[in-house]
Amino acid sequence: MGTKTLERVSAMPAPTWHSLKMNDATVEIDEALAPARDIAIETDAELGGADAFDAALDAAQADWDAEFGDAPVLANYEDEQANRLGGLALSEYQKGVDAAEASKSLRAMYEQGMGEEAARWLAEMAGERTSLNVAASKACSASVLVRGIDASVNTAALDVIVDDGATLELAITVDSPVPGYGITGTTLRIFAGKNAHVTVRRVQTLDDSWTDLDDMGLFLSNGATIEIFQTVLGAGHTYTGLAGDLRGKGSTANVTTHYLGHGEQELDFNYVLRHHGRKTTCNLYANGVLAGESSKVLRGTIDLIRGCKGAQGQETDNVLLVDEAVKNKTVPTILCNEDDVAGNHGATIGHIREEQLFYLASRGLSREDAEGMFVSATLEDAWLNAANEDAKQAIVRLGNTIVEDFEEAYL
């Protein structure tokens, strides 16, 4: 048994210098690991098979064709002649966006955050896709528990179809309650119908011997809102990829990520939100602490595609660096092919400010105590915001392994 390599995982759509080594990730998989297929799902939504998502996307295509099918393609799509002098010497990714728009196919433009190959592998390991279907105007909830199982790959392939005006609260907990080594993961396809509201809270608390793959793709119809809360506290290697198509007018995607890197953990995040619809909004907010010798890469791309008039995209990454040996890479990208938009991004990377440390010292806290507080505070915050008891227990379990007497001292 050897190693399987997934190349170009979580690739950013517009790459930059290869020498920076941040355009994409490579995932190494021990082929000796066997699929476990041990996923616990509790829900009051209707369970179904793999067809529901495709059917929802086809229906959205029919609606879109009726409204926009005859409209001229607004992108700068040009043929090969365009590369000659006098034409526009578009880069590969610029040509790719234009070609996708020219296809007018919602399926062709739909993406998973970790990329096609990783999503396919996760789904293969999961065996079969499960869909959570919420009928129009209904409100449902679901909880999914993915446990690390020794010498195994344990992944879930979930489709979430929330019809017009319906809501779904989905909580996913990924934990390793018993020692072992292996891979966990989820691959989600989320379809939010008109004015639907979907909330996903995913908490990952694996020990360092595990690798976690978190892959999502979102499709938003008119007026839909999807809120994603990702809390990444553990795992030796974490790969998080999310892509979203804000297709419907007035749709909103809010993605909030809290992370804690410690030990020698490697964290990799990739977000791609493409604004197609008018007056669409996205907020990408990441906030984390890197301690020990941990490292992190965050790629955030907001793509304001021609025609998305009135769209607003915002992304922020705030990173607190606790120890000398940490490594942080951030590339907050905005691609913009529309003038009537507002795109903003910001990043703050650094240590606790000297005046803050001085204040804490005047209250009797040493530098080390203050730095340690940021680690425990991240865990405490995750516990306070956990969606259910599974997640709370998982955070306490991991917290006790990172911070001495975490449960007694902080909760």
Added chain:
Amino acid sequence: MEQDTKKKRSQVDDIDRSMYDFIKDESGQEHLEAGLTPEIVREISEKKDEPEWMLEKRLKALDIYNGFPIPDWGPSIAGLDMDNIVTYVKPETDQQASWEDVPEDIKDTFDRLGIPEAERSYLAGVGAQYDSELVYHSMQDSAAQMGIVYSGIEEALHDEKWEGIIHDHFMTLIPPTDHKFAALHGAVWSGGSFVYVPKGVKLDYPLQSYFRLNARGAGQFEHTLIIVEDDADLHFIEGCSAPKYNVANLHAGAVELFIGKNAHLRYSTIENWSKNMYNLNTKRAICDEGGDIEWISGSFGSHVGYLYPMSVLNGRKARSSFNGITFAGAGQNLDTGCKVVLNAPQTSASVETKSISKDGGVSTFRSSVVATPKAKDSAATVSCASLMLDDRSRSDTIPAMDIRCKSVSVGHEATIGRIGDDKVFYLMSRGMSEEEARTMIVNGFADPVSKELPLEYAVEMNNLIKLEMEGAIG
């Protein structure tokens, strides 16, 4: 009427670039064959009677060039066929120290560009390159008496006093292994300037090099090497232009700047190549302890541009600042920005850029800030603003940060948007036309860059913006 307005908005006539867009007869000039072979590289070296070590460097660079892939992350350079690019075109004159001795049509070129007049008015020295060779180089006596050396780099290479220094510095900051076009430059470089400012010398007036590429389908590969010793101070200005042809021209120059302890260098560029130019230029500065590099950069021309001046802050308390503006119009894909490496304690960098896209032009701001583990207590701020003047254009922002030191503080912010209707309305209510109002707003947007330029250059930049804005209502 509405149809007319729409047409007016989407179709902007090519702007009048007659100031820059004039072609001189190439007859009498010596052209090497188009393409890139070891024979051509040897021929260039032989013509320049170079030391053996330089020929070896050239041939090694050619090997590296042939092994490098074309960059896959930036604008397409498919329209650039190296087999059709003439890498060496010698004007029909040697380098002169007096404009009177420069052949009439070449002198007329630089007269029209205002170079001799600028020299008389406010420059301490001027170098003028025409295609592959310097045709004029001169510096005021007062600067020479201060010990400043400003000469053609090939002239310095043939001077025993400077050959060793050039050997020790040439393409050490930009090695041919850096990227494909650095390797190309290493193989076929020709012309360019050498500046040496001795310790403690501060020059009050700028030096300027102007590069004019007149030959059709040719490349220009000048090399600028500047050494500013400890506690010295220099302002260097670089200008460039070319007439427009219907075939590709290539500019792949290199600028290497060495800044000593507590020395200061301001490097200002207004790039106004014609819109058939592939501008694949590389600029890099390294600062010793307390050294300070200031980049002022205006990019207006070129069909395709890859330009990212890089600052390597290698000594404690070294500083860099980058103020840049990029204006991408019809048919242009300009990928510009900067790179910073914080590689010593208490270093600091600030980056402020503006980009403007119109008439289907594409502007990409690309940057990297890298802080190594040595960069304790260092700081960097990056701010980039992009203005979209219509919905056919494109503006991308790709800023990368790689921080490997906990006591480094990095702040980054970026905005993309268009000119607010309320601002235009306000100015129109004060009696301006829409075009005047928009031009004024764009000038204001560009102000952080133009105010850093000497007055005459700020005026030239504002004129370029005005030229670009003509008819750009939408």
